[in-house]
Amino acid sequence: xxxTTFSAAAIAGLMAANTAAAELVIPDLSxxxxxxxxxxxxxxxxxxxxxxxxxxxDGGIGGEPVRIVECETGYNTEKGVECYEATKGExxxxxxxxxxxxxxxxIPKATADxxxxxxxxxxxxxxxxxxxxxxxxxxxxxxxxAASVAVNYLLDENGGDxxxxxxxxxxxxxxxxxEPIRTLEELSAKHGFTLSTLAVDHPGQEQKxxxxxxxxxxxxxxxMWGWGVMNQVxxxxxxxxxxxxxxxxxxxxxGAEHDVTPAGAAADGYKSLNMNRIQDYPVxxxxxxxxxxxxxAAGAGDNLGKVLYVRGMYAAMLAAEAIAKAQEIHGVSDITxxxxxxxxxxxEITEARMTELGMGGIGPxxxxxxxxxxxxxxxxxxxxxxxxxxxxxxxxxxxPDDSVIDPLITEDAMAFAAENNITPGCL
Amino acid sequence: MLYRExxxxxxxxxxxxxxxxxxxxxxxxxxxxxxAWLVIPFVINDYWANAILVPFLIYAIAAIGLNILTGYCGQxxxxxxxxxxxxxxxxxxxxxxxxxxxxxxxxxLAGGITAxxxxxxxxxxxxxxxxxLAVATLAAQFFLVWLFNxxxxxxxxxxxxxxxxPERFVFGHAVTGANTTPAAQYLICLLFVTGCALLxxxxxxxxxxxxxxxxxxxxIAAEIIGVDPLKAKLxxxxxxxxxxxxxxxxxxxxxxxxxxxxxxxxxNKSFLVLFMCxxxxxxxxxxxxxxxxxLVLLPVALKVLGVDVLGWPxxxxxxxxxxxxxxxxxxFLIKEPHGLAQMWRHIKExxxxxxxxY
Numbered sequence: 001x002x003x004t005t006f007s008a009a010a011i012a013g014l015m016a017a018n019t020a021a022a023e024l025v026i027p028d029l030s031x032x033x034x035x036x037x038x039x040x041x042x043x044x045x046x047x048x049x050x051x052x053x054x055x056x057x058d059g060g061i062g063g064e065p066v067r068i069v070e071c072e073t074g075y076n077t078e079k080g081v082e083c084y085e086a087t088k089g090e091x092x093x094x095x096x097x098x099x100x101x102x103x104x105x106x107i108p109k110a111t112a113d114x115x116x117x118x119x120x121x122x123x124x125x126x127x128x129x130x131x132x133x134x135x136x137x138x139x140x141x142x143x144x145x146a147a148s149v150a151v152n153y154l155l156d157e158n159g160g161d162x163x164x165x166x167x168x169x170x171x172x173x174x175x176x177x178x179e180p181i182r183t184l185e186e187l188s189a190k191h192g193f194t195l196s197t198l199a200v201d202h203p204g205q206e207q208k209x210x211x212x213x214x215x216x217x218x219x220x221x222x223x224m225w226g227w228g229v230m231n232q233v234x235x236x237x238x239x240x241x242x243x244x245x246x247x248x249x250x251x252x253x254x255g256a257e258h259d260v261t262p263a264g265a266a267a268d269g270y271k272s273l274n275m276n277r278i279q280d281y282p283v284x285x286x287x288x289x290x291x292x293x294x295x296x297a298a299g300a301g302d303n304l305g306k307v308l309y310v311r312g313m314y315a316a317m318l319a320a321e322a323i324a325k326a327q328e329i330h331g332v333s334d335i336t337x338x339x340x341x342x343x344x345x346x347x348e349i350t351e352a353r354m355t356e357l358g359m360g361g362i363g364p365x366x367x368x369x370x371x372x373x374x375x376x377x378x379x380x381x382x383x384x385x386x387x388x389x390x391x392x393x394x395x396x397x398x399x400p401d402d403s404v405i406d407p408l409i410t411e412d413a414m415a416f417a418a419e420n421n422i423t424p425g426c427l
Numbered sequence: 428m429l430y431r432e433x434x435x436x437x438x439x440x441x442x443x444x445x446x447x448x449x450x451x452x453x454x455x456x457x458x459x460x461x462x463a464w465l466v467i468p469f470v471i472n473d474y475w476a477n478a479i480l481v482p483f484l485i486y487a488i489a490a491i492g493l494n495i496l497t498g499y500c501g502q503x504x505x506x507x508x509x510x511x512x513x514x515x516x517x518x519x520x521x522x523x524x525x526x527x528x529x530x531x532x533x534x535x536l537a538g539g540i541t542a543x544x545x546x547x548x549x550x551x552x553x554x555x556x557x558x559x560l561a562v563a564t565l566a567a568q569f570f571l572v573w574l575f576n577x578x579x580x581x582x583x584x585x586x587x588x589x590x591x592x593p594e595r596f597v598f599g600h601a602v603t604g605a606n607t608t609p610a611a612q613y614l615i616c617l618l619f620v621t622g623c624a625l626l627x628x629x630x631x632x633x634x635x636x637x638x639x640x641x642x643x644x645x646x647i648a649a650e651i652i653g654v655d656p657l658k659a660k661l662x663x664x665x666x667x668x669x670x671x672x673x674x675x676x677x678x679x680x681x682x683x684x685x686x687x688x689x690x691x692x693x694x695n696k697s698f699l700v701l702f703m704c705x706x707x708x709x710x711x712x713x714x715x716x717x718x719x720x721x722l723v724l725l726p727v728a729l730k731v732l733g734v735d736v737l738g739w740p741x742x743x744x745x746x747x748x749x750x751x752x753x754x755x756x757x758x759f760l761i762k763e764p765h766g767l768a769q770m771w772r773h774i775k776e777x778x779x780x781x782x783x784x785y
Contacts, residue, residue, distance in 0.1 A: 030741065032741060032742035032745070033742055033745045033746060037742075070734075070741050071734075071741065072730075072734075072741035072742060072744070072745045074745060076690075077683060077685075077686070077687075077690060077691060078482065078683070078691075081477055081478070081682075081683065082477070082478040082727065082730075085473050085474040085477045085478050086474060086478065088473075089474065100587070101589075101685075101687050101690055104587070104589050104591065104685040104687075105683055105684060105685050107685075108591075108604060108605030108684055108685075109605055109684070111605060112605035112606050124587070125586075173576055173689060174588070174687050174689055174690060175587035175588055175589045175687050176587075178586065178587050178588045179586060179587055181586070182586045199576075201689060202689045202690060202693065412586060419523075419591075419593050420593055420594065420604070421594070
């Protein structure tokens, strides 16, 4: 009996959801529950609040209001697929799944359905090859860029020579964590450092043995590809084994406030990469007054200005700019996903434009074209100041070593094209 | 009235021992099959296929598989996720090594490979029972997931360790990959569900099934009356793993298209399928379907109700789902320890006498 009532409700819900609307629909595949919620919540808040700001301040983009459709994935691929199928019928313009696993699922589906995917610094690295992955964008950077930026930073610290040094990679034992290994292997051959890899299984609460191994081997540097609860545990374990924090570098998904605060003062000096500089932006004040104080915030409003909040906002800004670009190219304000793709492919982010938007210096300058969907790949290094509770940018944006990464991307993309009978080309 | 034997005369032994001895049951069975095969494929869309029907059918196969082992043979297994992973990775290796062979063959072979692996992990069941066997199968779960993560041959040395299903065909229709129509996805799963259910039904009614049940009810007594425990237990492990392997192959190739072993086939999957068997009813095929439907549909229904109809915040609904599903599991275990299948049996008893109960 229960089933019939529930399925009747399900059908009613689907019918209600399928009513057409003349607005810009942006699905937000968020995760506010589960072991990765600590990262998912601030990102989703930032992503939604920026669109809420555009709606409140400018009446949307090009006169069209933005409608956010939130769907909880719990970082789970099955729920991600369900969310994708449930939201795509509403005219979704671009997907931002914030999960490498879900991205792998969605790449073939969204390509077949003609809906662009934006994976901001995550997802499938070789999607930077725009001629093979026409509908997938991973600007402004990808995992291999991040690995190279980290190594370039270490090169810089060591006077350009890493030979004889040991770098340990602590990684999440999943598609996400395994991505940088190939690049780091190439870089270790090129620069003469020794790479050792230590896998941490999902969700990452159990890391005693990995850190005991680090304590025994005493690598010069530890690089970490972590997400969710794994980061907090790793920082705490590093403090427990007395590993010097200034030699511990997380990637840009392992460097947010909630990752380091549980370890308290012991986390002071922890470094991480970042693709969006943390500082006071005028746009954050606008969000505070026009969104949070007006009661329109997606979350509790307590994440404003945090690392992942700013990154979510940055992702929303890139989507909004692409929508504006698409509206400009096609001369209509109510754009389709195909037009959105054209807008993303013609996207150009300049310092002047970022300053105009009230977030000068937030990210690197880059432009997208048909061949390159990956942006500049630049990242900066930031360091945790436990006393003040802020991440302080240590460097300006550092460029990755394209001579190593580009051939790897081409190789992987061509293998994908061959496997799936894709003839590379522009749309 | 609706459901009774009166007037339904059997004149042959064959008719007397058929699967559905009651005429109403037979008609219901044919009606379900007719709707599943002749109506749904024409009305199905992407959402219904990917969010509801395909996962339901795939989990139903897995639940039937586990039900054979746990429900019919009494061997508790927590290795379902690992065996599904064997099916998925076997299917992936076969798909990429022999691209021209039909997917039907690959899926069956993947099931066969899983049967061998399952039988091998079933060997300890000859010496240990109950909780200890559960722990031994738990070891299989962790070992298999570790293996598919560690040995890069299984994922063709891809940088990410993910396996992706390329486009493959059955009689010229794509059944895997992005261009698969929802009807094709649904039909291939339905084909295997129908085949597996028929096979399971007939196995459990025959000699092998009876020997499984004898072992389940009391293994020493079974041995005394001449049931070979080695044969009974290992066939149960093999047949169960065959079904679970098929469901793993479909789960990867037809449903998700890309999986990562730790995330898709972790210990949670083992528990999920075990819960399906328990809630549906151990030792019942109908229970496998009911349990799979319950645990696949309920979260989706709650989500649609909470988020789309009532407009609640997504995280509240998501947490509520855990509470409601957990609460319902407890409710069922207390009120109906034999699962939904027992409830269905009660309804049938009532229907037999309706409208004149005595």
